[in-house]
Amino acid sequence: MGYLLRRLFATLPVLAVVAVIVFLLIHLSPGDPAALIAGDLATGEDIAKLHTALGLDQPLWKQFALWIGRLASGDLGTSIYTQVPVTELLSQRLEPTFSIAAITMLLTIVTAIPLGTLAAATAGTWIDRCVMIFAVLAFSVPVFMVGYLLIYTFAVRLPWFPVQGYVHVADGVGPWLRSLVLPCVNLALVYIALVTRMTRATVLEILHEDYIRTARAKGLGALAVLGHALRNAAIPIATTVGVGIALLIGGVVVTETVFAIPGIGRLVIDSVQRHDYPVIQSVLLVSAATYVLINLLIDLSYRLFDPRIRY
């Protein structure tokens, strides 16, 4: 319990740094943020009004303190473009993004770990080579390119899945899953490549350990030996899955654009075009917090994999 608290506290400086970066972002622009937000058609008066409304006439540290204070009370501000509270905007967009992320993650874990283990077990053979070629390729082809290839093949040529769009889970689980197959496969490919490579490298190293030789010597079957190896490889693999979350969140932005899914990624891109800074800032904050939180959970899960770890 003490450890949990200590780990929780350790995330605070990271989140604080994120907050500073995100706050300063808007002040990074060479011009007046108010003028930038107001757009090309705004008059001087409009800009002055916005200036006061945004609190830009206050000193920087005061603006930051006010902003942090509101954040702490769960207020992410109001969208300049739609005049809707950002928390509301985000919660409307959460379902598609969360669905994509969760299914992609699941898909990755059930594919990449067996694939990486297979490659390690058959290291040097053509199976291993095929897996590694796939991993390098998936890492090199742009996500949106694969996305369009998938749409072209499995939605246009073979009408198996919808071309674009998202069906809410409330409108039926079947259609919901069908609308998610292509985006999730698309996004998972990069992630699978990353985790497969890591799994292969880790398992390969462990297969050279003494205890594996002992296990083999006492006549343990190949599968059981791999089981031993995998359990010991769990921590590096889990760490990679955690670091990959950043990749996943970044990829969601692209995938949602390709498949025209009204999720949080799409929201950011729309907000960038509208200079809607409160929304952009909030999405950055929320994704960074998600990243930190998931990595914290992964850290805490190490004990499940390795009971020798005591906190």
Added chain:
Amino acid sequence: MTPASAIPTADSGTEERAFVVPRWRWLKKHPTLIVGLGLLSIVTVLSVAAPWIAPFDPQDIDPLARIQPSSHEHWFGTDALGRDVLSRALWGGRVSLVVAFSVSMLATVIGVLLGLTAGFVRRADAIVMRFMDGLMAIPGILLAVALMAVIQASLTTVILAITVPEIPRVVRLVRSLALTLREQLYVEAAHAVGTRLPTILWRHVLPNMVAPLIVQATFVAAAAVLTEAALSFLGVGVPAQTPSWGNMMAEGRNFVVVAFHVILYPGILLAVTVLAINLVGDGLRDALDPRLAKQL
């Protein structure tokens, strides 16, 4: 053959090889490196030579020849404005290569400066690393997108926006290397005889980091090419009139169903370039130091 005469032969097998065997045979042992370098040189030559070998002006609009499939005149077909896809694809390579090179150089230089500071100046360590942790927590593309939202879009700003999220990876690598090198006897000895810190870093520490840094720089370059394309694709990259692979694919996405070729060819070139850089990275890593395999 007596056992005595067998010994020198065994020796010559290992000892002399380093002297006698020409360089290309060392390369031959690393086929990924060769394939990667080969592909990368082809892409580079084609991009550099674009002004001379492109059959058309990349900006030439031909309203009568819009969205045409591959033909004898237009090998890669034409796009929605009737521009020649092949010519634009050749010019587009320049943007990607400039981005790849600039981002990896910038990220490496800044990363080395910050990483060495963190590794050798104890008071700066915590500050630098907490800042890097924060930067790393924000997904790279999101950070780049947000940066592009506040700064005017140009090639330079795109390069900067892609560089910032890449810096923490370099800093972490440099710092971890610095922590080991700091304890080396020759570094301690240099300290002991009164060598100043900058000299120690330059003469004794940096040269020992070169191999992993080069490998890391190639991976940064590959990521940069992909991010640049993604930014253009999302509409926040280099200005739309610049022919870049990302811009071509962004424009082509509205015609995907009727004219897949508009995004197919730049996509293939982009993938080949990134693949080539990744292969060079993998090859260099294995050739320079196989122990890096798990770190990078």
